Amino acid sequence: MRVLIATAVEAERRAVTRASGAEAPTVVPLPFGGDLHRIRLGGVVSDVVVVGVGSAAAAAVVGSVLAVADETYDLVVSAGIGGGFAERVPVGGLVVASSVLVVDLGAQTRAGFSDVAELGFGVVAHQPPPELAAAVAAATGGVLAPVLSVSTVTGTEERRAELAARHRGAAAEAMEGFAVATAADLHGVPTLEIRAVSNAVGPRDREAWRIPDALDALAAAFAAVGPVIEDWHQQRHQREPS
Numbered sequence: 356m357r358v359l360i361a362t363a364v365e366a367e368r369r370a371v372t373r374a375s376g377a378e379a380p381t382v383v384p385l386p387f388g389g390d391l392h393r394i395r396l397g398g399v400v401s402d403v404v405v406v407g408v409g410s411a412a413a414a415a416v417v418g419s420v421l422a423v424a425d426e427t428y429d430l431v432v433s434a435g436i437g438g439g440f441a442e443r444v445p446v447g448g449l450v451v452a453s454s455v456l457v458v459d460l461g462a463q464t465r466a467g468f469s470d471v472a473e474l475g476f477g478v479v480a481h482q483p484p485p486e487l488a489a490a491v492a493a494a495t496g497g498v499l500a501p502v503l504s505v506s507t508v509t510g511t512e513e514r515r516a517e518l519a520a521r522h523r524g525a526a527a528e529a530m531e532g533f534a535v536a537t538a539a540d541l542h543g544v545p546t547l548e549i550r551a552v553s554n555a556v557g558p559r560d561r562e563a564w565r566i567p568d569a570l571d572a573l574a575a576a577f578a579a580v581g582p583v584i585e586d587w588h589q590q591r592h593q594r595e596p597s
Contacts, residue, residue: 501524
């Protein structure tokens with residue numbers, strides 16, 4: 356099977372590829388610029404691509420990779436570091452998305468915020484395969500919970516409280532997950548999001564950020580996920596009608 360793993364920046368890409376234990380990944384140039392970094396996670400061929408920060412870049416790159424791929428991908432993973440809601444996960448912890456939610460796509464009115472689903476213009480959530488997300492969380496020690504996709508990273512207590520109240524149970528926020536999932540969905544490929552927590556959602560305090568620890572947690576998570584993904588893939592095909 357083949358997996359496409361999308362990271363926003365190079366440091367996240369390096370964390371994922373070092374999980375393979377190989378000296379260096381195989382670099383595969385893309386026809387529109389950039390590269391895939393091909394590794395094996397257990398028996399799973401995994402192509403890691405840096406997509407850039409934010410939803411527009413992530414959707415454009417992932418959609419383009421899926422469109423030009425010479426073989427079909429079986430899973431797309433949005434991976435990286437992000438902010439964590441302190442009541443759900445500590446800094447340095449890991450979150451596996453039970454759902455991927457876009458939280459600021461809609462209309463701000465006097466009555467409050469209405470998302471595009473409420474306005475009748477689209478969807479605001481993608482659901483990873485539940486059995487896969489649960490198995491990855493169990494294998495990595497991650498928290499299984501919703502991950503929020505934002506266009507502007509939370510930097511105040513007021514915004515943190517608003518998001519926590521609107522999306523009870525959410526454990527993390529990042530910027531690319533919903534876009535990656537949207538591109539994958541258009542190509543009929545299931546998706547997953549894995550986030551290592553580098554900082555608490557809320558007032559920005561750069562001195563409290565633990566980016567190296569979060570990158571180490573991300574690498575450790577991907578060192579464990581290969582057999583889990585492979586087992587899910589095999590069970591999925593066994594359930595399909597012949």
